Structure formats: structure tokens, C-alpha cells
Amino acid sequence: MALYDRAVLAYRAELAKPKGEKRHGLRAVCIAIEKLHFEETGKVVKLHHTRLNHYVDGGKTGVEAKAHRAWLTDAEEKIVVDFAIEMAWRGFPLSHGRLKDHVDLMAAARLGRAFPEEGIGRCWTTRFITRHSD
Numbered sequence: 001m002a003l004y005d006r007a008v009l010a011y012r013a014e015l016a017k018p019k020g021e022k023r024h025g026l027r028a029v030c031i032a033i034e035k036l037h038f039e040e041t042g043k044v045v046k047l048h049h050t051r052l053n054h055y056v057d058g059g060k061t062g063v064e065a066k067a068h069r070a071w072l073t074d075a076e077e078k079i080v081v082d083f084a085i086e087m088a089w090r091g092f093p094l095s096h097g098r099l100k101d102h103v104d105l106m107a108a109a110r111l112g113r114a115f116p117e118e119g120i121g122r123c124w125t126t127r128f129i130t131r132h133s134d
Contacts, residue, residue, distance in 0.1 A: 007033045007047055008055050026052050071107045071120055080106070081132050096125040103128075 011029045024032070026049035037045050072080065080103060084094050094102070104119035 003033055003037055003045060003047060004052060004055050006036075007052050011052060011056055025049075026056075071111075071115075071124070072103065073110075076106055076110070077128075077132070080128075096129075099125045099128070 007029055010033060011024075011026060014023045014025075014029060017023050030047040030049050030052055034045060034047055037043065080099070083102065084099065087094055100120060103124070104115075107120065108115045
């Protein structure tokens with residue numbers, strides 16, 4: 001979202017201009033940031049004015065909006081990734097089942113009764129591995 005962050009700042013700067021001075025709208029700001037990004041990186045990226053308006057109004061990204069529903073915090077996810085890497089280096093790579101067991105223990109310790117008895121869902125480990133495959 002770094003481009004949208006820049007666009008939000010640029011649009012707020014436009015809004016801060018004194019009355020009577022020409023202000024650029026959402027679309028013009030999007031186009032300006034797109035051009036600036038292309039000049040800096042050579043990559044074409046499209047910004048949408050309605051999404052920019054959403055962020056200007058204090059809206060959250062999809063990731064931010066879903067963060068409160070995650071089983072693990074970002075710090076806990078990092079711990080799990082580091083643990084999985086450590087185990088792999090020692091010659092004991094984690095299977096999906098073992099990964100699930102460790103995550104279930106961590107999440108249950110933090111969430112208590114709010115964590116379901118069956119633990120994380122069937123596809124959670126696959127999505128986790130995909131998310132952290134770098």
C-alpha cells in the first residue's frame with residue numbers, strides 16, 4: 001500500500017491548499033502518483049480513485065481489516081516461521097500435522113476458551129506456508 005500512502009499524503013496536501021488556489025482531485029492525484037512511480041521504477045501501476053478516497057477517509061486495507069480474525073499475531077507467526085526453519089536446518093522438517101499441533105498450542109495458550117477444540121482449520125497450514133514461502 002506504499003503507493004496509496006503516498007497518494008493519501010498528496011491528496012491531503014491538495015486539501016490543505018488555501019481556498020482559491022487550484023486543487024487537484026482524487027483522479028488527478030492518482031494519475032500523478034502513477035506517473036511518479038513509473039518514472040522511479042519503470043513499472044506501470046494503476047491506482048483507483050475510489051480506493052484512494054476509502055483510505056483518505058481512514059479506511060483499512062483488507063489485510064488490516066482481517067488482522068483481528070487471525071489465529072496468530074504477527075509476532076507469533078514470526079516465531080512459528082523461525083521455529084520451522086530451525087527444525088528444517090536440524091533435519092526435522094515440520095509436516096502439516098506437526099505445524100498444526102504447534103500452532104494449536106500457541107493459539108490456545110493466548111486465546112483460551114475462545115479457541116475451538118478442533119484447532120485451526122484443515123487448510124490453514126497450506127495458506128500459512130504459501131504466505132511465508134519466501
